[in-house]
Amino acid sequence: MTLDVLDVAKRAREAALKVANSSVESRNQAILGIAEEINSQKQCLADANSKDVNDATKSGLAGPIVKRLKLDESKIDTMIKGLRAVAELEDPLNRTLLSIEMDHGLELYKITCPIGVLCAIFESRPDALVQIASLSLKSANAVILKGGVEAKNTNRILTDCIRKCLRRSKEIPEDTVQLIETREHIDQLLKMDEYIDLLLPRGSSSLVKYVKENSRIPVLGHAEGICHEYIDADADVDMAVEICYDAKVQHPAVCNAMNALLIHKDIAPRFLPKIAERYIKANVELRGDERSRKFVPQMKPVTEKDWSTEYLQLILAIKIVDSVKDAIDHINRYSTHHTDGIVTTNTSTAKRFLNDVSSAVVLHNASTRFSDGYRFGLGAEVGISTGKTHARGPVGLEGLVTYKYVVAGSGQIVSTYVGEHPKAFTHRPMKKTWN
Amino acid sequence: MTLDVLDVAKRAREAALKVANSSVESRNQAILGIAEEINSQKQCLADANSKDVNDATKSGLAGPIVKRLKLDESKIDTMIKGLRAVAELEDPLNRTLLSIEMDHGLELYKITCPIGVLCAIFESRPDALVQIASLSLKSANAVILKGGVEAKNTNRILTDCIRKCLRRSKEIPEDTVQLIETREHIDQLLKMDEYIDLLLPRGSSSLVKYVKENSRIPVLGHAEGICHEYIDADADVDMAVEICYDAKVQHPAVCNAMNALLIHKDIAPRFLPKIAERYIKANVELRGDERSRKFVPQMKPVTEKDWSTEYLQLILAIKIVDSVKDAIDHINRYSTHHTDGIVTTNTSTAKRFLNDVSSAVVLHNASTRFSDGYRFGLGAEVGISTGKTHARGPVGLEGLVTYKYVVAGSGQIVSTYVGEHPKAFTHRPMKKTWN
Numbered sequence: 001m002t003l004d005v006l007d008v009a010k011r012a013r014e015a016a017l018k019v020a021n022s023s024v025e026s027r028n029q030a031i032l033g034i035a036e037e038i039n040s041q042k043q044c045l046a047d048a049n050s051k052d053v054n055d056a057t058k059s060g061l062a063g064p065i066v067k068r069l070k071l072d073e074s075k076i077d078t079m080i081k082g083l084r085a086v087a088e089l090e091d092p093l094n095r096t097l098l099s100i101e102m103d104h105g106l107e108l109y110k111i112t113c114p115i116g117v118l119c120a121i122f123e124s125r126p127d128a129l130v131q132i133a134s135l136s137l138k139s140a141n142a143v144i145l146k147g148g149v150e151a152k153n154t155n156r157i158l159t160d161c162i163r164k165c166l167r168r169s170k171e172i173p174e175d176t177v178q179l180i181e182t183r184e185h186i187d188q189l190l191k192m193d194e195y196i197d198l199l200l201p202r203g204s205s206s207l208v209k210y211v212k213e214n215s216r217i218p219v220l221g222h223a224e225g226i227c228h229e230y231i232d233a234d235a236d237v238d239m240a241v242e243i244c245y246d247a248k249v250q251h252p253a254v255c256n257a258m259n260a261l262l263i264h265k266d267i268a269p270r271f272l273p274k275i276a277e278r279y280i281k282a283n284v285e286l287r288g289d290e291r292s293r294k295f296v297p298q299m300k301p302v303t304e305k306d307w308s309t310e311y312l313q314l315i316l317a318i319k320i321v322d323s324v325k326d327a328i329d330h331i332n333r334y335s336t337h338h339t340d341g342i343v344t345t346n347t348s349t350a351k352r353f354l355n356d357v358s359s360a361v362v363l364h365n366a367s368t369r370f371s372d373g374y375r376f377g378l379g380a381e382v383g384i385s386t387g388k389t390h391a392r393g394p395v396g397l398e399g400l401v402t403y404k405y406v407v408a409g410s411g412q413i414v415s416t417y418v419g420e421h422p423k424a425f426t427h428r429p430m431k432k433t434w435n
Numbered sequence: 436m437t438l439d440v441l442d443v444a445k446r447a448r449e450a451a452l453k454v455a456n457s458s459v460e461s462r463n464q465a466i467l468g469i470a471e472e473i474n475s476q477k478q479c480l481a482d483a484n485s486k487d488v489n490d491a492t493k494s495g496l497a498g499p500i501v502k503r504l505k506l507d508e509s510k511i512d513t514m515i516k517g518l519r520a521v522a523e524l525e526d527p528l529n530r531t532l533l534s535i536e537m538d539h540g541l542e543l544y545k546i547t548c549p550i551g552v553l554c555a556i557f558e559s560r561p562d563a564l565v566q567i568a569s570l571s572l573k574s575a576n577a578v579i580l581k582g583g584v585e586a587k588n589t590n591r592i593l594t595d596c597i598r599k600c601l602r603r604s605k606e607i608p609e610d611t612v613q614l615i616e617t618r619e620h621i622d623q624l625l626k627m628d629e630y631i632d633l634l635l636p637r638g639s640s641s642l643v644k645y646v647k648e649n650s651r652i653p654v655l656g657h658a659e660g661i662c663h664e665y666i667d668a669d670a671d672v673d674m675a676v677e678i679c680y681d682a683k684v685q686h687p688a689v690c691n692a693m694n695a696l697l698i699h700k701d702i703a704p705r706f707l708p709k710i711a712e713r714y715i716k717a718n719v720e721l722r723g724d725e726r727s728r729k730f731v732p733q734m735k736p737v738t739e740k741d742w743s744t745e746y747l748q749l750i751l752a753i754k755i756v757d758s759v760k761d762a763i764d765h766i767n768r769y770s771t772h773h774t775d776g777i778v779t780t781n782t783s784t785a786k787r788f789l790n791d792v793s794s795a796v797v798l799h800n801a802s803t804r805f806s807d808g809y810r811f812g813l814g815a816e817v818g819i820s821t822g823k824t825h826a827r828g829p830v831g832l833e834g835l836v837t838y839k840y841v842v843a844g845s846g847q848i849v850s851t852y853v854g855e856h857p858k859a860f861t862h863r864p865m866k867k868t869w870n
Contacts, residue, residue: 409801
């Protein structure tokens with residue numbers, strides 16, 4: 001089969017215009033239908049996934065990739081639960097963000113609407129496919145899914161389940177969700193800014209970087225999470241120990257795990273030996289600067305490269321700083337602006353840190369691991385963005401919608417409002433909603 | 436003088452971190468100070484501008500460019516008034532967009548904050564420099580201004596006025612506003628995604644296109660405005676005539692002027708001869724499709740190229756369509772998604788059009804010329820964006836701010852909320868604001 005990617009993109013654009021006008025009821029119904037369909041296809045799905053896992057193992061793919069690829073019963077159940085939860089979410093569309101009376105009988109409404117065509121590019125995890133497809137449907141966007149080749153049998157069954165439900169829907173075109181399988185098509189997709197409005201890369205930081213560097217289409221994603229905790233002179237030592245242990249050890253392989261620990265010089269004698277003992281017991285490899293190594297001689301020396309390396313494992317860089325200012329400067333220089341925290345009992349120091357650190361998420365007296373859409377209570381997480389515009393930090397459904405301005409007039413023309421005797425606008429904020 | 440652009444960018448980044456923490460009072464004071472300073476330098480400014488205008492005329496620059504370049508007393512007064520108006524605007528920062536209790540003593544706040552470093556690239560108009568600088572200051576961003584070479588003497592005086600006021604400020608670094616003068620530096624700036632967060636091109640569509648095609652930095656701007664009015668079968672003919680005349684004739688050289696007129700076949704016999712007569716009197720060149728030329732034989736034939744050409748002058752493309760669906764399809768295909776309107780007395784047809792047309796601004800019974808930040812009542816207009824993410828349509832100060840999440844905890848760790856006996860989050864919406 002030769003796949004014409006341009007044709008896929010064109011059909012996505014067509015579908016986007018139609019799904020944008022579907023009712024939220026029909027979209028929720030489709031999402032619930034997909035949950036049912038996957039539930040009834042469990043065996044078929046398990047067989048397809050076994051084939052993918054066997055092929056991946058045979059071809060020597062790395063253990064963690066095979067693990068992410070594997071879809072066991074519990075993962076399928078989580079997927080089904082996830083779909084039902086997305087159906088339950090509030091409709092993100094047609095919300096009136098602003099309404100202004102420009103003049104009597106001339107009203108302005110700023111209302112949320114779908115973005116159009118999304119393109120999600122992911123690796124290994126077939127459950128991500130279902131999650132992205134359901135969030136796209138919920139927000140009435142069309143989506144092109146580029147799955148990993150290693151998951152092709154699983155992805156095909158999942159996409160079949162989804163498209164089968166869309167065929168049953170009167171309002172949602174089947175091409176609202178389309179699957180592309182081969183890596184070679186990525187470069188073509190990245191050039192299609194005429195048809196694709198937003199890219200959602202989900203996978204390794206090298207994938208995300210590649211996407212960002214090779215496309216002019218806006219990208220919602222983050223390449224790396226280099227997250228810090230700063231332990232201030234006025235920190236509660238026990239609290240700081242618990243937070244730092246959690247931030248590094250609880251799940252080191254994820255982007256919101258702590259990468260570097262900055263410690264105020266005045267608290268280091270009381271805090272550093274204590275936390276180091278905990279870390280060493282948990283097999284964390286510590287890499288410290290000269291001053292910190294005086295407290296824990298078995299630490300390796302930290303190098304300049306460490307400050308900008310995302311570990312994703314039990315390694316931690318440690319530095320002693322002279323002030324909150326030094327901590328802020330270090331973070332603003334080396335952080336990937338993902339998530340950074342301070343531990344202190346001093347409210348004004350905390351405020352300064354939270355204001356001055358220019359990261360998407362800043363925390364006071366809490367573990368960096370809280371930086372997550374579900375934990376935040378955003379309802380669903382589309383991804384975490386380290387971009388500064390559009391959507392930032394953990395992104396919920398609001399990252400998949402945009403807005404449009406609707407002007408409802410009664411024959412007004414601009415000539416009336418300009419020239420020698422211009423009529424004045426009233427520009428009165430209204431509390432009216434559109435529709 | 437050899438200018439090190441990298442050095443300018445680095446200093447902008449430094450300044451951005453500082454101005455982000457300045458008080459709104461000091462920023463407003465600086466903006467009012469600039470108004471005073473420009474007022475006191477009127478003569479000096481007029482002299483510098485005369486030199487620029489003379490040089491431009493001598494070097495044979497086109498009339499409209501020289502006109503935009505010229506800074507007469509009335510333009511200077513408007514500039515000063517504009518500065519004072521910006522000082523009066525509400526502070527766009529530190530607004531709490533969302534607050535959620537994640538658990539007792541663990542609170543999440545989504546608050547507005549500056550983006551960081553802006554880079555505005557504009558041509559000819561020196562008044563744009565002052566406007567962008569004041570809006571950047573108001574939103575606590577640093578800005579690199581790349582002015583047109585032809586306005587260099589004027590731009591230098593204006594930048595001197597601005598930086599003089601910043602030097603007097605204790606909280607705002609002078610390098611919050613920097614000027615770059617030569618065209619060659621643009622390409623260097625476009626590559627500096629490490630230092631520049633948002634590009635604001637203001638000028639010809641070729642400039643905007645160039646910027647978009649040559650940078651990975653997000654761009655707030657629009658290349659072209661191909662705007663439509665659709666006159667429905669159920670339109671009030673007199674209203675339609677007034678709106679279409681205004682949309683085309685009132686100021687044809689701007690992006691929100693009408694470019695193409697779509698007319699339902701059933702109303703064409705009553706509407707088209709009437710509006711054509713008005714247009715012909717106003718010297719509008721009409722280019723029609725075959726069906727419309729039956730009503731107005733003196734029309735030139737429209738070509739495929741016309742539908743995607745931004746005229747910016749008294750030329751109009753005209754087409755007769757069979758249905759609102761045909762009008763919507765035509766617009767979604769050829770529009771630059773800037774501004775498109777419908778004239779009809781039929782509410783359900785209007786609703787369909789307003790929903791289905793995927794443009795930033797859609798209008799019902801009003802001239803496309805209303806598509807403007809000041810007319811909308813947004814307070815100030817940073818620009819009009821045809822991008823679908825971040826900021827769309829006429830963009831006010833909200834386009835120059837982003838947000839960050841602040842988590843205020845009291846020692847919480849994620850381990851408590853996962854595992855075999857996880858504590859539940861409360862995820863209760865709060866009405867509290869941050870600070």
